[in-house]
Amino acid sequence: MIVEAKHLANAYKNGRGLHDASFSLREGTIMALAGGNGAGKSTLIRLLTGQDKPTAGELIWHTSQDVRYMPDDVDFPVTLTAEEIIALLASLKKVSKAEQKQVLERVGLWEVRKQRVQQYSKGMRQRLNLAQSLLGEGKLLILDEPTNGLDPYWIAQLKKMVDEERDKGCTVLFSTHLLPFAESLADDVLILHEGHVLATGELKEVFAKHQAHDLETLWLAEIERERG
Amino acid sequence: MMFIKLEWKQMLRSRWMQMVGVLFTFVFTAIVVIQQMALPETEGFSRQTASFLNLLLFLLPLFILTIGSMSVASDIESRWLSLLKTYPLTMRHYILGKFIATVFAFFLIVIAAFSVVLLLGGFLGGVTLPPVFIFITVASIFIFSALSVVVGVIAKTRLYALAVALIIWSLLLLLISYALMAIGTVVAGHVLQKITVVVIHLNPVEWLRFGYLLFAEQASVLGPSYFDLIAFYNSTLGNIVYFAVTIAWVIVPLALARLLITRKGKEA
Numbered sequence: 001m002i003v004e005a006k007h008l009a010n011a012y013k014n015g016r017g018l019h020d021a022s023f024s025l026r027e028g029t030i031m032a033l034a035g036g037n038g039a040g041k042s043t044l045i046r047l048l049t050g051q052d053k054p055t056a057g058e059l060i061w062h063t064s065q066d067v068r069y070m071p072d073d074v075d076f077p078v079t080l081t082a083e084e085i086i087a088l089l090a091s092l093k094k095v096s097k098a099e100q101k102q103v104l105e106r107v108g109l110w111e112v113r114k115q116r117v118q119q120y121s122k123g124m125r126q127r128l129n130l131a132q133s134l135l136g137e138g139k140l141l142i143l144d145e146p147t148n149g150l151d152p153y154w155i156a157q158l159k160k161m162v163d164e165e166r167d168k169g170c171t172v173l174f175s176t177h178l179l180p181f182a183e184s185l186a187d188d189v190l191i192l193h194e195g196h197v198l199a200t201g202e203l204k205e206v207f208a209k210h211q212a213h214d215l216e217t218l219w220l221a222e223i224e225r226e227r228g
Numbered sequence: 229m230m231f232i233k234l235e236w237k238q239m240l241r242s243r244w245m246q247m248v249g250v251l252f253t254f255v256f257t258a259i260v261v262i263q264q265m266a267l268p269e270t271e272g273f274s275r276q277t278a279s280f281l282n283l284l285l286f287l288l289p290l291f292i293l294t295i296g297s298m299s300v301a302s303d304i305e306s307r308w309l310s311l312l313k314t315y316p317l318t319m320r321h322y323i324l325g326k327f328i329a330t331v332f333a334f335f336l337i338v339i340a341a342f343s344v345v346l347l348l349g350g351f352l353g354g355v356t357l358p359p360v361f362i363f364i365t366v367a368s369i370f371i372f373s374a375l376s377v378v379v380g381v382i383a384k385t386r387l388y389a390l391a392v393a394l395i396i397w398s399l400l401l402l403l404i405s406y407a408l409m410a411i412g413t414v415v416a417g418h419v420l421q422k423i424t425v426v427v428i429h430l431n432p433v434e435w436l437r438f439g440y441l442l443f444a445e446q447a448s449v450l451g452p453s454y455f456d457l458i459a460f461y462n463s464t465l466g467n468i469v470y471f472a473v474t475i476a477w478v479i480v481p482l483a484l485a486r487l488l489i490t491r492k493g494k495e496a
Contacts, residue, residue: 049314069314075306077234079241084234091230092315132311 002027002140002171003048007057010043011195018043019195020057025140025173025188027063030166032182033175034215035192041175042072044192045144048173063139070133072145072175075125078118082109082128085117086135093136100135106161107131108154122149130158134165141165143174147181159185179215191219198222231321235329239299245333248291253341255283260345264353277361281440284365285433286401288334292372293379293393296330300380300485301389309489323377323486330373338365360443364436367474371432374481381485400433421453428457432477439470 004024011017018040025031035041046052047059049069076085082104090100104110107127117125126149133141143162147155162172162185176182182189189206191198199206199218212218239245259279303309312322342357349356379396383389408427412420428434438461441447447458460466 051310051313067314069311071307071311073307074311075308077238077306077308079238080234084237088230088234089315092312092317 001025001062003062004060005044005057006060008044008047008054008059009056009195010047010052010054012043016040016043017195018047018192021192021195021197022057023190023197023200025171027139027171028166028169029187030162030172030174030185031188031190032186032215033173033190033192034177034179034182034219035175035198036177038194039192040195041192042144043195045069045142045173045175048140048142066136066138066140068133068136068138068141070129070141070143070146072148074129076117076128079116081114081116082120082131083113085128086113086131089132090135095135103131103134106134108157123151123154126150127154130161134161139170141170141172143172145176146174147176147178155181179219183215189215191215191222193223193226198226231317231325232328232332235299235325236332239295239329239333240336242295245295245337248295249337249340252287252291252337253344255287256280256341257344257348259283260348277444280361281364281437284361284368285437288338288365288368289372289400289433290394290397291337292330292334292369293376293397294390295333296326296373296376297379297383297389297393298386299330300326300377301383301386304380304383305385319489320486323381323482323489326377326380327373327482330376331369334369334373335366338369358444360440363443364440367439368436371436371474371477374478374485375432378481378485378488381488400431404431404434417453425454425457429473435473435477439474442470 002025006022008021009017009019011019016038021040021044033041033044043052047054049067050065080088083100086100086104090096101110104113107130109124109127109131112120112124117128120128126146130143130146133143141162146158150158162174165172174182174185183203186203188201189203190200199210199222201209207213207218210218210222212221263279303312309322313319342362346357375396376393379392380389383392404427408420408424411423415423428438438447438450441449442458442461447454447462450458461470
C-alpha cells in the first residue's frame with residue numbers, strides 16, 4: 001500500500017469538496033478516480049499533492065510523499081518554449097538533460113520543442129502537461145483528467161505510457177469522466193459522489209459486489225439508490 | 229538560477245514590457261531634448277532634474293507595480309503556481325525569483341533609457357546623470373519590485389492585480405499628497421510638519437524624493453522647518469537609518485508576500 005485515507009474531508013463554503021472518503025491505494029497499481037462534476041475528485045487530488053490540508057480525517061503515507069502530478073487546468077507560460085518549461089521543471093527535480101529529451105520524445109514534442117507554447121494547440125499543451133508529470137522518479141503519478149484535449153491516437157499512447165509507468169513500479173491514480181476509458185486501464189477504482197465514496201477496490205471485486213458488469217451501470221445504479 | 233533566468237526571459241518577451249521599455253526611453257529622451265532646447269546649461273536643482281525625478285517617481289513605480297504584480301497574479305490565475313507547488317520549490321525561492329527577475333528586467337529598461345540619454349547628451353551637451361540620481365533609480369526599482377510582488381500575491385487574477393496596483397500607485401503618488409494638503413488647512417503648522425515627517429517615512433515615493441534631495445544636497449528646498457530632520461539624516465547615523473529604512477521597504481513586502489502565498493493554498 002502506498003497511501004491510505006481515513007475519513008478524509010476538505011469541504012468548501014459552498015458545500016462542495018470532500019466530506020468523508022476512506023480508501024487505500026495499492027503499490028504498483030493503476031487506480032481510476034471517477035465521479036461526476038462536484039464529486040470531490042479535484043479536492044482529493046489537491047490533498048494528495050499537498051496543495052491543501054484535510055480539515056478532517058487523515059492521509060497515511062506508507063512511502064515517501066514524492067508525487068508527480070499532471071493537473072487538468074494549468075496554463076503554461078505562453079512566452080516560453082516547451083524545452084524551456086521542461087528544463088525549468090527538470091532543474092527543480094534535478095532531472096538530467098537526457099531524460100528531458102526522452103520525455104519530450106515520448107509525448108511527441110521533441111521536434112517542436114523550440115516553439116513557444118502560445119503556438120501550441122490544446123492537445124500539444126496537454127501533452128506538454130503530461131511530459132512534465134513524467135519527469136523524475138516519484139513513486140506516485142497523479143493524472144487529473146489526462147485525456148482532455150487528446151485525440152484517439154494520443155489517448156492510446158497515454159494508456160501505453162501509464163502501463164509503462166506501472167511496469168516500472170510506479171503507482172498511478174488518474175481521474176476521468178470517461179468510464180469506459182477508466183475500465184480499460186485501471187486495476188482499481190474509486191468512485192466518488194457528492195464528496196463521499198460510492199465504491200472502491202479492485203475492479204473485478206467492485207463489479208462482483210455491486211452486481212454490475214461495467215462502471216457506467218454501477219455508477220448510475222448507485223446514484224439512483226442514493227437518491228432513493 | 230534557472231527559475232530566475234526564465235522568469236526574466238518571460239518578462240522581456242512580454243509585449244507590454246517591450247512597449248514600456250520603448251515608452252520609458254522615449255519620454256526620458258524627449259525630456260532631455262526639450263529641456264536642452266528650452267533651458268540649456270543650468271546648475272543645481274534644474275528643471276531637467278525635476279523632470280527626471282518626476283518621471284522616475286511617477287512612471288517607473290506605475291510600470292513596475294503593474295507589470296510585476298500581473299506577473300505573479302498570472303501564475304496564480306493560470307494555476308502555474310499550483311503546479312510549481314508540487315515541485316521542490318519553496319515559496320521563499322519563488323518570491324525571491326519573481327522579485328529578482330522584475331528587478332533585472334527594469335534594470336535593463338533603465339540602462340537602455342540612460343544609455344540613449346547619455347548618447348544624446350554627447351551631441352547636445354550639458355546632460356548629466358549624477359550618481360545620486362542613479363542610486364535613487366536603483367532604490368526605486370528595488371522597492372517597487374518588492375511591492376509589486378506583494379500586490380500580485382494579494383490579487384487572484386491579472387485584472388485584479390492591475391486594479392490593486394493602480395490604487396496603490398494613485399494612493400502613493402496622488403492621494404496621500406492631496407490628503408496632506410487638505411489636513412494642512414485645518415491643523416497647526418507644527419502638527420502638519422510632524423505628519424509630513426511621518427508620511428515621508430511611510431510613503432516610499434516621498435522617501436525616495438526625500439533621499440534624492442538629501443544626497444544631492446538640495447534638501448533646503450523643503451524649507452527651514454525641516455532643518456532638524458535634514459541635519460539628522462545628513463549625519464552618519466542618519467545615513468545609516470536612511471539605508472536601513474530603504475532596505476526595510478524591500479524586505480518587509482517580500483516577507484509579507486511569502487507569508488500570504490504560503491497561506492494561499494486553497495485559492496492557488
